[in-house]
Amino acid sequence: MLKLDHLTKQYKDTLAVDDLDFEVKAGVVTGFLGPNGSGKSTTMRIIMGLDRPTKGRATINGKQYHDLASPLREVGALLDAKSVNPSRSARNHLRALAASNKIPYSRVDEVLDFVGLTSVAGKKVGGFSLGMSQRLGIAGALLGDPGVLLFDEPVNGLDPEGIRWIRDFFRTLANEGRTVFVSSHLMSEMAVSADEIIVIGRGHFITSGTVDQLTATAAGTVLVRAANPDSLASALPADAHYEALNDGALRIAGLSAEDVGNLAFAAGIALHELTPQRASLEEVFMDLTASSLQYGHQTPGVPS
Amino acid sequence: MTPTLWSAIRSEWIKFRSVRSTITGILTFIALTIGISAVVCIAVKSHWSDPGSHFDHLVFDPTSTSLTGIFLAQFAVGTIGILAVTSEYSTGSMRTTLSAVPRRARVVLAKMAVLIAAIVILGEIVVFTAFTIGQAIFKGVVPTASLATGDVLRAVMMAGAYLTLITLFAFGIGLIVRTTAASIIVYTAVLLIVPIIVNFLPRVLQHDITRFLPSQLGSAMWSTSQPAQTFSWGLSSGILAAYVVALVGVGTYLLQRRDA
Structure with a gap:
């Protein structure tokens, strides 16, 4: 279970995350929706203990990330598929991760097999396509068989087949009772892959609910x-x-x-x-976040 | 099941040996130390009987001469130390590392343990090899040194220790500076440029400052007798170790404070 407790992150003069306070339930896919620059990635980095919050805290199973004794066994995350040294092979990358959390190497081969990278396991990650890097990131997230999983913009760079694969994958993880928290700036993607949606804009909470609830309120x-x-x-x-x-x-x-x-x-x-x-989910989203766009743009004028 | 410092060390060891920059760094280090030292020894030998070389003979130290390659090798090991941390920032893998081991001080300790193990073993093998090759070249023409002499054995061993300490010194700079290029500039400046600048200071100051420079501390460590403007070899190693503790300490503090 994942819980944000008045989470706030202030950079010099920007409030990146503004008093976020919600719980992400286990057993469902929760979409974390907001325009680009709305604080989704910052929130995820704080959850993962990479950035420190200015105020509040994020807890996983009741503990802040840096207090988790064996973090990879409790949380798996794919924040940035490219955060791997490109000159290391996929297998060595995963082995280094496994060793740090006392996860047996046999598990490395299992997850490589699961994401379909066994045949390129000995190849350098630098030569991987974005899709393959995403798969490697997913393998890393699954390494410790964690109950909480975070994915930051996971469909970016995936082909249609990969997108379908990842949707089914989220569904499977949720059905196994895990907490699945997926960020996206694409409403249409969340509409088909998430059960619950949390909408933020400019770092602050806008609304949450199921897809049906969100469209009904509009x-x-x-x-x-x-x-x-x-x-x-x-x-x-x-x-x-x-x-x-x-x-x-x-x-x-x-x-x-x-x-x-x-x-x-x-x-x-x-x-x-x-x-x-009835308003489409896309319209609802546009309505909700229109006032909170970080980088607003004008509708192009029609020359008369 | 709970991960320990040892798990982090194993992880860092896998990372250390599985990238090419480490391997090239180590090969460069071996080639420079042994190769440059041998070349210098051959040059000394071939000019030993030149007329007017009496002064050279007076200051000649067969031990430190056979270890001359260290002057270049310290940049190879320094780069290894710097890359151990800056490559994690440049590739973004620091985020992966800190997610796996959220206790940041533990990450620093694990990286240091791997560097120490690698450079102590490798460094000692390399300096003893360079020494042995050097004495073999000198044999018959130039006076040689023997490891049976206490100061000679100590000087060669301390040469390996200096390389280890200077690797950690560079590692500390990398932790603070975080980018590869800037770290290498700072490291090179401290080892090469600062001594040149100090040379332009009034003589009284020169004497006080020079002894504290890492390069002078190193000379004191690997010379059989104490060179001018240095502390004793024991005190010199202590001061260099203190620099390492200070740099790595500041670096660890910053790592804990900063957003990754």
Whole structure:
């Protein structure tokens, strides 16, 4: 189990992680979602004892990382696939890791086999593709058969087959009862691979929940096609926002489909279409993080 | 099942022997120490009977002459010491290392243990080989030294000890500085440039400062009789060891404080 306790990291004048306080449950895949530069990697480095928090703490099974007697047996992490000396062979890299935590060498061959690197185990890591390096990183994370696993942007650089493999892999790990914490800046990726999602922006917590919960909380809109759109528009309450679409339809926010139907009936306007529109997870994410983008960009203007 | 310092040492040993830079560093070290020493010994021998070489004869020390290669070899071992830590930063593998062994002081101790074991054994073998080859070259023409003489045995052994201490000295610089290029510059400056600068100081200061320079401490350690402007060989080794403790101490403190 992984727990963040008012975790805060302040660099000179930037607040990279701002009072994060949540628990990551075992047995499910938890997505850690936020735009680039929102503090995901910093949070993961603090969990792994690499950076020190300014305030608060991160604990694994109740202990801070540097207090874990045999860390690789409790936490496995793939933070940066390239944090390996390129002139060392894959096998030697894993053996050095294994030796440091008294893990038998037989386990090195097991994990190499599991990630499909047995045939290149004696080759220098420097010659590996990003995908192979990712696999080596995963092998290292699994070495101590840990109950908590962290992956920072694991799908970066993977081909579609590799992405599918890694999704199934997360699922398997979670089904085995492990805590699986996966960061990504891609909502679409999290929507298919995570059960629970924690959203952060500019270092602070925005929201969390299952994919369904997140989309449900976002206010949907109602698409209406009426025989007379103008009279429908004037029949709407003053606080309802609407947008007239080119084809004569109205997109109404702040009212349910039921409300709109009742209003139209009361005003005697015939409706040709009445469709509640749920926000996609992507839209929810954009909405939630729009105000917290570290490096905001303008929509390119259309030349007139 | 709980990992110990010994587990960390085993891990560091695997890392030490499994990269090419270590192997090239060690081969360079062997070649420089033995090769340069032999070349100098041959040069001395071939000019021994030249007219006007009486002064050379007066200051001649067959032991330290047969170990001249150390002047270059100290840069080979220094580079090994520096790379033991800076290569972890340049490749990013420091993060992997510190995740596996979160007690950072333990990482430092393990790396030092590996360096000491490697350089003590290798260094002693290499200096005794260079000495033996040198005396064989001198034989018959130039006066030779024998290990049966107490000071000679001590000087050769201390030459190996100097190489080990200077490796750790470089390792300490690497821990503090963290990048390979900058560490090598600092190390080279301390060994080569600082003595030149000190030469321009008033003579009174020169005498006080020179004795404390690592290069002078080394000369005192591997000479059979105490050279000018040095402390005794025993005190010199102590001072060099104190430098190592200070540098590695500061380096360890910084490693513990800094974000990896």
